[in-house]
Amino acid sequence: MEAVEVINLTKHYETVKAVDDISFRVEKGSICGILGPNGSGKTTTIKSICNLIIPDKGDIKICGKDNKKSTNRISAVFEGTRNLYWRLTPRENLRYFAGIRGLGGKRLEKDIDMILDRFNLTDKRDVMVNNLSRGMQQKVAIAMTLICNTDVILLDEPTLGLDVQSHSDIKNILMDITSDLDKTILLSTHDMNLVQDICDYVVVLNKGKIVAKDNMENLLNMFKTMTYEIVLAESLSEENRNLLMRLDYGFYFINNGSKIEIDILDFQDIYKIIEELKNINILIKEIKQKDINFERVYLSLTDGKVS
Numbered sequence: 299m300e301a302v303e304v305i306n307l308t309k310h311y312e313t314v315k316a317v318d319d320i321s322f323r324v325e326k327g328s329i330c331g332i333l334g335p336n337g338s339g340k341t342t343t344i345k346s347i348c349n350l351i352i353p354d355k356g357d358i359k360i361c362g363k364d365n366k367k368s369t370n371r372i373s374a375v376f377e378g379t380r381n382l383y384w385r386l387t388p389r390e391n392l393r394y395f396a397g398i399r400g401l402g403g404k405r406l407e408k409d410i411d412m413i414l415d416r417f418n419l420t421d422k423r424d425v426m427v428n429n430l431s432r433g434m435q436q437k438v439a440i441a442m443t444l445i446c447n448t449d450v451i452l453l454d455e456p457t458l459g460l461d462v463q464s465h466s467d468i469k470n471i472l473m474d475i476t477s478d479l480d481k482t483i484l485l486s487t488h489d490m491n492l493v494q495d496i497c498d499y500v501v502v503l504n505k506g507k508i509v510a511k512d513n514m515e516n517l518l519n520m521f522k523t524m525t526y527e528i529v530l531a532e533s534l535s536e537e538n539r540n541l542l543m544r545l546d547y548g549f550y551f552i553n554n555g556s557k558i559e560i561d562i563l564d565f566q567d568i569y570k571i572i573e574e575l576k577n578i579n580i581l582i583k584e585i586k587q588k589d590i591n592f593e594r595v596y597l598s599l600t601d602g603k604v605s
């Protein structure tokens with residue numbers, strides 16, 4: 299079953315077409331990355347799904363129902379932890395957000411304790427959020443979405459500014475809540491390692507349009523067959539790099555130009571590159587097919603714009 303369906307969504311801000319006729323579906327219990335460079339339309343898409351922006355055109359369905367009639371099925375954490383109350387404790391925050399959704403009573407108190415325990419926050423439950431570490435604050439923000447018990451959780455940059463341990467904790471929490479609790483997560487982030495590790499499905503936006511939507515495995519496989527690494531006997535000078543660039547493939551110069559990574563569509567193209575290296579008297583030490591990572595896939599899809 300689809301938890302989220304976006305159908306022909308379009309939104310302008312005066313003359314800017316922020317989102318241009320996009321459609322995608324997210325399966326229940328999965329994690330979907332909504333990715334793209336700055337200004338590509340991620341926030342507009344996410345806010346439209348949450349019903350915080352009224353689109354010019356298109357339909358959005360949450361668990362099969364129009365999103366305007368299903369706002370109680372979505373919760374969102376925008377820009378890290380901004381929607382927490384900093385002068386309240388984790389327990390008070392959770393109580394407050396549950397209260398807004400009409401939840402209360404002894405059962406709620408039990409649920410709050412259970413969720414805080416799940417996130418290893420029991421000993422911090424009565425400490426003001428302001429005095430918690432950034433990683434703990436992020437956990438409280440995600441705990442808030444669980445106490446509201448919504449089917450769909452939207453997260454904007456959940457790992458921004460976190461140390462290695464907190465990054466790993468948040469990653470595990472997100473995987474746990476989809477597998478154990480069947481929650482659906484829509485994740486907007488520039489953290490491509492996180493995307494590769496936890497996303498089942500990815501939607502990549504560029505200039506308001508979808509440039510790719512597929513599952514992670516397919517995207518990685520699609521690019522795997524096209525990326526080669528050439529190790530050279532010496533570093534390439536600026537002049538030689540420019541000569542190679544004229545061949546108009548996607549070149550990435552690594553290790554000061556002593557290693558080249560190339561994205562090619564046809565294996566025969568590798569001979570043209572070898573020929574050019576021969577012409578400029580550069581010896582090749584090794585050529586191998588590269589294990590592709592998602593960051594490279596993303597860069598190819600968005601014309602090299604990381605953020």
Ligand SMILES: Nc1ncnc2c1ncn2[C@@H]1O[C@H](COP(=O)(O)OP(=O)(O)OP(=O)(O)O)[C@@H](O)[C@H]1O
Nearest residue numbers: 311314315316334335336337338339340341342343
């Ligand atoms: N309230 C607004 N008024 C006018 N233009 C806007 C408004 N909000 C967004 N835009 C424009 O719409 C386009 C898409 O913006 P959006 O914030 O959706 O992109 P984004 O992918 O979330 O970017 P970022 O990664 O920088 O947060 C951009 O050109 C942006 O300048």
